[in-house]
Amino acid sequence: MVGNSTSAGITWGIELTPEHPPERIATLAALAEDEGFDAAFASSHYFNRDPFVVLSRMADATDELRLGSGVVNPYETHPVKLAAQTATIDEISDGRAVFGVGAGDRSSLSNLGVERDRPLRRVLETFDLARDLWAGETVSHEGTFTAQDAALNLDPPSERIPVYVGAQGPHMLRMSAKHAxxxxxxxxxxxxxxxxxxQLEQGLADRPDDRDSFEALAFASVSVAGDEDAAREAARPPVAFIVGGAAEPVLERHDIDREAASAVGDALERGELSEAFGRVTPEMIDAFCIAGTTETVADRFAAALEHVDGIVVGSPLGPDLEDAVGRASEALALVTEL
Incomplete structure (x- = not known):
């Protein structure tokens, strides 16, 4: 488990996006550790820096922070390679690795000519295989991917590297509760x-009795600043990617216009990022990001925690990253005092 260090027993994580040099991300991770966060996740998009390289720098800069991919997908990289990369982070961090894995962003994968086929099965097979490899087994697999007599030439120090599945749809949520x-x-x-x-309750009902406890974290896009408008403006890029991959029921839940959402997604698939960000509406920001001042964000955190065990403060954090890390920590502290 990612674990928690807060007095309220709530897990606080942070997502750091490698759109910045690894040295800066490592400095932000150290700041997050000082501010009381439990875990830091390095996001993975092909157009940013490699998350595992960045995680290695984060490991050097921190002492106790759990470190995870947030999240990698088993389409761009073979699952055996993902297992080896995660084991490497576990080794260099003295057992602090978390394997954050999901199906990947459909629009980003389409830019690479990658078809995201059978996503639930592929994610499940990926972390099942990884667990066997981390346990020192030699594995052959024939399913949504192929591996023949694969094994790792390293022994991660963690007895069990925790697997956290990035999920939004009903089937992936239920699968994660049953298996991850x-x-x-x-x-x-x-x-x-x-x-x-x-959805998680349904999956937990089928969870084997011998499994360890399960933790649900909101991987929430957050933008916090001293100025409300500045925080909301900085929220446009991550909201665009969320909207571009949102399923029809999610859009309906928030009364988001389907054509407006499609326009965002189409621009992303064409690689027209500025256009996509510009098409994000205020309603989309309200639905898909916690954006505002420290006090506004604290109120939204409190509402979210009615349904989850903790929060990962996700990208963009805010217009000023260092300031935002501190403000996010302040907002989390306000929640624990409620």
């Missing part, structure tokens, strides 16, 4: 988190 150690729910709004909690 935790879930990173791609949602920020209480309405979505309440619905997700219902």
């Amino acid at each position: 150690d935790g879930v990173l729910i791609n949602a920020a709004h209480p309405r979505d988190l309440e619905w997700a909690a219902g």
Whole structure:
């Protein structure tokens, strides 16, 4: 488990996006550790720096912070390679690795000519295989991918590297509750988190009795600043990617116009990022990001925690990253005092 260090027993995580040099991300991770966060996740997009390289720098800069991919997908990289990369982070961090894995962003994968086929099965097979490899087994697999007599030439120090599945849809949520150690729910709004909690309950009902406890974290896009408008403006890029991959029921839940959402997604698939960000509406920001001042964000955190065990403060954090890390910590502290 990612674990927690707060007095309220709530897990606090942070997502750091490698759109910045690894040295800066490492400095932000150290700041997050000082501010009381439990875990830091390095996001993975082909157009940014490699998350595992960045995680290695984060490991050097921190002492106790759990470190995870947030999240990698088993389409761009073979699952055996993902297992080896995660084991390497576990080794260099003295057992602090978390394996954050999901199906990947459909629009980003389409830019690479990658078809995201059978996503639930592929994610499940990926972390099942990884667990066997981390346990020192030699594995052959024939399913959504192929591996023949694969093994790792290293022994990760963790007895069991925790697996957290990035999920939004009903099937992936239920699968994560049944098989994984935790879930990173791609949602920020209480309405979505309440619905997700219902799906997780169904999966937990089928969870084998010998499994360890399960943790649900809101992997919530957050933008916090001293100025409300500045915080909301900085929220446009991550909201665009969320909208571009949002399923029809999610859009309907928030009364988001389907044509407006499609326009955002189409621009992303064409690689027209500025156009996509510009097409994000205020309603989309309200639905898919916790954006505002420290006090506004604290209120939204409190509402989210009615449905989850903790929050990962996701990208963009805010217009000023260092300031935002501190403000996010302040907002989390306000929640624990409630």
